[in-house]
Amino acid sequence: MQKLSSRRTTFLSFQPPAIGPEEVAAVTETLDSGWLTTGPRAAELERRVAELAGARHAVALSSGTAALHLSLAGLGIGPGDEVITSPITWPATGNVIVHLGARPVFVDVRDDDLNIDPALAVKAVTPRTKALLPVDLAGQPADLDPLVATGLPVVEDAAHAIEAEYRGRKIGAIAHATCFSLYATKNVAAGEGGIVTTDDDDLAEAILEYRLTRRGDGSLYDVRVAGFKANLSDIHAAIALCQLDKLERHAEIRARHVESYDAAMAELPGITPLARDPRDRHSLHLYVVRIDPEIAGADRDAYQRALAEEKIGTSIHFLPVHRLTYYRERFPDQPALPIAERAGREVLSLPLSPAHSDADIADAIEALRRVHAGFSR
Ligand SMILES: Cc1ncc(COP(=O)(O)O)c(C=O)c1O
Numbered sequence: 001m002q003k004l005s006s007r008r009t010t011f012l013s014f015q016p017p018a019i020g021p022e023e024v025a026a027v028t029e030t031l032d033s034g035w036l037t038t039g040p041r042a043a044e045l046e047r048r049v050a051e052l053a054g055a056r057h058a059v060a061l062s063s064g065t066a067a068l069h070l071s072l073a074g075l076g077i078g079p080g081d082e083v084i085t086s087p088i089t090w091p092a093t094g095n096v097i098v099h100l101g102a103r104p105v106f107v108d109v110r111d112d113d114l115n116i117d118p119a120l121a122v123k124a125v126t127p128r129t130k131a132l133l134p135v136d137l138a139g140q141p142a143d144l145d146p147l148v149a150t151g152l153p154v155v156e157d158a159a160h161a162i163e164a165e166y167r168g169r170k171i172g173a174i175a176h177a178t179c180f181s182l183y184a185t186k187n188v189a190a191g192e193g194g195i196v197t198t199d200d201d202d203l204a205e206a207i208l209e210y211r212l213t214r215r216g217d218g219s220l221y222d223v224r225v226a227g228f229k230a231n232l233s234d235i236h237a238a239i240a241l242c243q244l245d246k247l248e249r250h251a252e253i254r255a256r257h258v259e260s261y262d263a264a265m266a267e268l269p270g271i272t273p274l275a276r277d278p279r280d281r282h283s284l285h286l287y288v289v290r291i292d293p294e295i296a297g298a299d300r301d302a303y304q305r306a307l308a309e310e311k312i313g314t315s316i317h318f319l320p321v322h323r324l325t326y327y328r329e330r331f332p333d334q335p336a337l338p339i340a341e342r343a344g345r346e347v348l349s350l351p352l353s354p355a356h357s358d359a360d361i362a363d364a365i366e367a368l369r370r371v372h373a374g375f376s377r
Helices: 021-033 040-053 064-074 092-099 118-123 144-148 201-211 234-245 247-265 300-309 325-330 338-346 358-375
Strands: 057-061 082-085 103-106 129-133 155-157 177-181 194-198 271-273 287-291 347-350
Touching: 021 234, 040 057, 040 194, 040 234, 057 064, 057 201, 064 092, 064 129, 064 155, 064 177, 064 194, 064 201, 082 092, 092 103, 118 144, 129 155, 194 201, 234 247, 247 271, 247 287, 247 358, 287 338, 300 347, 300 358, 338 347
Parallel strands: 082 103, 082 129, 155 177
Antiparallel strands: 057 194, 177 194, 271 287, 287 347
16 A cells, blocks of 8 residues: 655645745835836836737736726626626626626536536627626636637636637737736736736727826826726836746646646546646646545535645635625526536635645645545545
């Protein structure tokens, strides 16, 4: 029998940021420069991300949520409109639709990768539908072609997917607007931040208008729309620029960790990673497994508690948004979405960050093996 190693003595964080001396120096330089708010570093970030995405425009914003919100606002979405989206996402994806007075129409996901089912999304289109909002869950691009083929604007929630490619094409210029997050855990982690890429000149201009309440020429300013305060500071942009420099190096580390996980999961009945489409480049942002309690001997919540006792941090991506209190109360006529609802009870995200060492991931795997052995005895 294989000998299992002993428990960790320190808690393994689920997704610690991989910050080094470069980021510290870049922040210090920014502070010394005297320019703290949106300035040359944010502009440089926009240039770099537009180039990476192969898009005409990139607009840096204060969060991924703002990127989604201002993209929909820039498309003129408002009361009476419907936006079709995925229930397996962070609630911000639905919230921004609600903020604009529109209705989120949640459709079910595919059982293998938990991304929006394109056939169901297309079927849900009505004359009130003004946009489709797919999510690239965990870093697997949504199936964009059938959504784009509807002719409706596609606003892609690519919060997890900055390096991703869909059928050989870089994410960032396939959808009408692609929204990235620079949140602390993301593949480009600035602490907070977001960025939209688009080829649509008018949309880019509209997002710029909404980004800051005050815009103007020369010494005067004017207000043409009631904008928001959603600009990115140069302090955050400086961190994001360093993280962009490390994008491929970090991706290699995560790929190594994912390989270790894949090998281990193949030997743990009842624990199955989400599917990754070999035609695409997955950004490997999250390693999400599904725990089938019938086979794995216990449900996801029991596994999460047992792993915490083993000092292994995990997370849940995601609980189905339409089942959260606000959405249940506000949209009581939302139909059941059986695949999403089952997935919401089964998903568990294992530790994955370029800040993790190979030994950290080995600890997570050993702990999961021990827990699995205990439950499936
Ligand atoms: C799928 C998804 N969409 C949107 C967001 C919102 O991004 P932010 O936290 O930068 O506002 C997040 C995460 O944070 C996310 O995971």
